[in-house]
Amino acid sequence: MYNREQAKDVFLRYAEQYDMQNILIRHKVEHTIRVAELSGRYAKALGMVGEDTDFAWFLGLLHDIGRFEQARRYGTFVDSQSADHAELSADILFQEELIDRFPKEGLPGDWRIIAETAIRLHNKLTLPETLDSRTRRFAEILRDADKTDIFRVIASIPFEDRVGSSRASFTETEEASPEVMACVLEHRCVPSGIRHSRFEGHISHCCMAFELVFEISRRTVKEEGWLGMLLAETDAEGKQIWTDRQTEQLCVLRQEIGKAWGVLL
Numbered sequence: 543m544y545n546r547e548q549a550k551d552v553f554l555r556y557a558e559q560y561d562m563q564n565i566l567i568r569h570k571v572e573h574t575i576r577v578a579e580l581s582g583r584y585a586k587a588l589g590m591v592g593e594d595t596d597f598a599w600f601l602g603l604l605h606d607i608g609r610f611e612q613a614r615r616y617g618t619f620v621d622s623q624s625a626d627h628a629e630l631s632a633d634i635l636f637q638e639e640l641i642d643r644f645p646k647e648g649l650p651g652d653w654r655i656i657a658e659t660a661i662r663l664h665n666k667l668t669l670p671e672t673l674d675s676r677t678r679r680f681a682e683i684l685r686d687a688d689k690t691d692i693f694r695v696i697a698s699i700p701f702e703d704r705v706g707s708s709r710a711s712f713t714e715t716e717e718a719s720p721e722v723m724a725c726v727l728e729h730r731c732v733p734s735g736i737r738h739s740r741f742e743g744h745i746s747h748c749c750m751a752f753e754l755v756f757e758i759s760r761r762t763v764k765e766e767g768w769l770g771m772l773l774a775e776t777d778a779e780g781k782q783i784w785t786d787r788q789t790e791q792l793c794v795l796r797q798e799i800g801k802a803w804g805v806l807l
């Protein structure tokens with residue numbers, strides 16, 4: 543049986559080399575542990591057993607390990623202003639051989655190639671068609687688990703504490719552009735190049751809901767309630783958060799996610 547506790551210890555010891563006073567680092571440790579747990583849970587719910595379930599959990603533990611170096615080198619988690627953190631994670635693990643520190647006993651025989659591929663692909667807009675079905679399955683579980691926890695991160699942690707510094711200068715537009723709303727109506731993620739305002743950024747985060755592959759992921763996201771909070775029209779005090787037009791667009795988004803998922807949000 544795979545020794546998850548030992549693997550978690552290796553991860554925590556690695557993370558502790560970085561500045562644990564830094565809020566970015568502390569949030570990333572929490573995110574990682576949550577994604578590992580969700581990945582293991584989703585794998586089990588999808589009928590995976592034994593080594594494969596542990597491997598799915600392990601992928602969650604490894605997927606963002608390059609974030610620590612990214613925070614140290616650049617002080618930001620904005621990939622476009624620093625480095626692609628998925629590539630950095632895989633490079634540190636498999637080229638700089640950080641992976642050697644982790645226990646391997648109890649993982650499936652083909653773990654290495656699948657791990658490198660799934661980690662490199664975990665933040666990409668879509669998965670390549672050419673992936674074999676087994677690699678695709680693990681990559682999809684990891685991506686669903688990651689998105690599930692990203693809704694929590696976005697809904698509960700202020701921007702500077704989860705992203706760090708950013709040079710992005712958002713314009714404040716009154717409404718999301720037709721291009722962004724086309725993504726909503728077509729049920730797909732918003733490419734980063736067409737997001738220009740804080741509100742469009744907000745819409746595009748919520749659009750990750752369209753990309754969830756598994757029923758168990760959608761059910762978990764609904765139960766956790768963070769996406770519901772992101773789609774809310776009013777804050778805890780009942781005050782409207784967005785302008786009237788933005789609120790209308792958010793309402794369209796909520797309806798479209800409901801249609802895509804076949805449930806009311």
Ligand SMILES: [Fe+2]
Nearest residue numbers: 605606664665
């Ligand atoms: Fe990531």
